[in-house]
Amino acid sequence: MFGPHLTLDLYGCDKGKLDDYEFVHSILDEMPEMLGMHKFSAPQLTKIPAQQESFDKGGLTGFVILVESHLSIHTFPADGFTSFDIFSCKYFSEDSAVKYLMDKLGAQKVEVNRLERGREFVKHYPRNVRKASVIAKKERAMYA
Secondary structure, X not given: OOEEEEEEEEEOOOHHHHOOHHHHHHHHHHHHHHOOOOEXXXXXXXXXXXXXXOXXXXXXXXXXXXXXXXXXXXXXHHHOEEEEEEEEOOOOOHHHHHHHHHXXXXXXXXXXXXXXXXXXXXXXXXXXXXXXHHHHHHHHHHHO
């Protein structure tokens, strides 16, 4: 497997926190280090205004690109709901991620979904160093 993709849907969150630009930005800024990951770029966050002509009640949406992949968040303050994604080629403590977000956002309930991304990818780029070495030597021999 290339890596885990964890999706978290958090319910009953503190509505004020979900609409607080600086607070949500700090989550995107702090969480990579907490998970043992590295930011490739600064977090990007946008305030989405409520649209009277649509179902959209406004909120914040953002992401941070990581060396290991990305984190993203979509907040729905009026509903006390947040969607958060963590995709990484590096394994991380999923329990720590869930606890961190539930505590920070005051969530009452979380729905956790885990996808295993890139199952075929490891045939070409295995995590096992010996297997990767064999593949690299074969590829180098083709171009020598």
